[in-house]
Amino acid sequence: MTPFRLLILAALFYIGYRLLRSLLLEQFKKKSSQEKKDSQVQDVLVEDPVCHTLIPKKQAIRLRKDGHTYYFCSEKCCDLFTENSEEKE
Ligand SMILES: [Zn+2]
Structure with missing residues (x-):
């Protein structure tokens, strides 16, 4: 070679x-x-109805109310949401 x-x-x-x-x-x-x-x-993004932040669905805090599911960025927003809706009713 x-x-x-x-x-x-x-x-x-x-x-x-x-x-x-x-x-x-x-x-x-x-x-x-x-x-x-x-x-x-x-990782579907959902909107927090309180502070309008977009959060990944699997990380969001869920709240079922009147047949609707709401998603929150934190428990604080969830609490705020339930407080506000209770005031209205
Ligand atoms: Zn929030």
């Missing part, structure tokens, strides 16, 4: 390695972007 052939062989190995690596990386990227999409679907 001549040194020139060895060089070509090394280059081929290198190209093959790069190709495999980029393919793996692409697959990994696809997978992670899909996971991102899934978590975005779960």
